[in-house]
Amino acid sequence: MGLEAVVGDIKEKGRKEVAAIQAETQAGVKRILEEAQEQAAEIKQKANEEAERDVQRIVNQEVSAANLAVRREMLNAEKDTLSRVHDDTLAAIAGLPAEIHAQALRTLLPEAAAAIKGGVVYCNARDIPTVKEILAENKDLTEFSIGAPIDIDGGAVVESADGRMKIDQSYRTFLETVWESGLKDASDILFP
Template identity: 55%
Template sequence: MGLEAVVNEIREKGQREAEAIRAETRAEVEKILKEAQERAAAIKTAAQEEAERTASHIINQETSAANLAVKRLILNAQKDVLDQVYSASLAAVGDLLAEFQEKALTSLLKRAAKEIREGVVHANERDTPIVREILSRDKNLSGYTLGSPVEIPGGIIVESKDGDLQIDYSYRTFLDEIWESCLKDVSDILFT
């Protein structure tokens, strides 16, 4: 065997070893790349899931905020309607017929006389002549004098002579009592 054959054999052996090393390196590189791709895919999946959770959370928050805003608008609109109904009711009670006003004021004065024997009666300007007439003709109300007109939609306000006691029998007071006790029913009728 000549020197050339030994060199060829060494060269072939070197090439085989180099090829084996390259194959081993390629396998290692592929393994590392595959692991890196798997980690990247896992990171990407986790990031997508987190982004979806965050987006879902934000959407839920925004939806809740929008629903709350809509509910607030509806409640404000309903309150406005209830306020209009209250005002219309108060105006309607104040605009009842004169015969009704006289009967109502007579009844209220008799009721007040049970609590305050002597005092001053205040009514609105429209009802002052009616109250004056009732006080002048009913002997049971002789302890009362007519006071100055007050800004009420109807009814009376009676003060004791010493000013320590006051009874508010104005229509607004009665309507407020009824309104408070029936507000849910009124709301149900209007908004259901």
């Protein structure tokens, strides 16, 4: 074998080795690219999932905040409505005919006299003539006098002679008692 044949063999062997190295390199590059694409896809999927969780969390927070704001507005509206009903009720009671007020005082004053044996009866200016009449008519009320008019819608406030005991029989006090005990029921009926 001549020198040319040996050189040809070496060249051929070199070309085969270069081709093998190139094929191996391309396979390695391809494998690295595929792994990189898989990692990129995983990273992208994780980022999408995290973004979706963040979006859902933000949406939930916004919905909760909106629901809370609506609930607060509803409660404020209900409170305003109940307050108007309370005030209208008191005004309607105060606006009842004089006979109704007189009958109420005829019932309330003896009840107060049972607890206080003598003292001063306070009422609004409208009811002073009625209270004077009741005090004059009822022998159980002879130890009572009438005081200066006070700012109440109706009923009376009875104070013992020594000032240590006071019985508030005003319409507002009765309404507050009924209002507090029936507020939940009224609210349930008005705002189901």
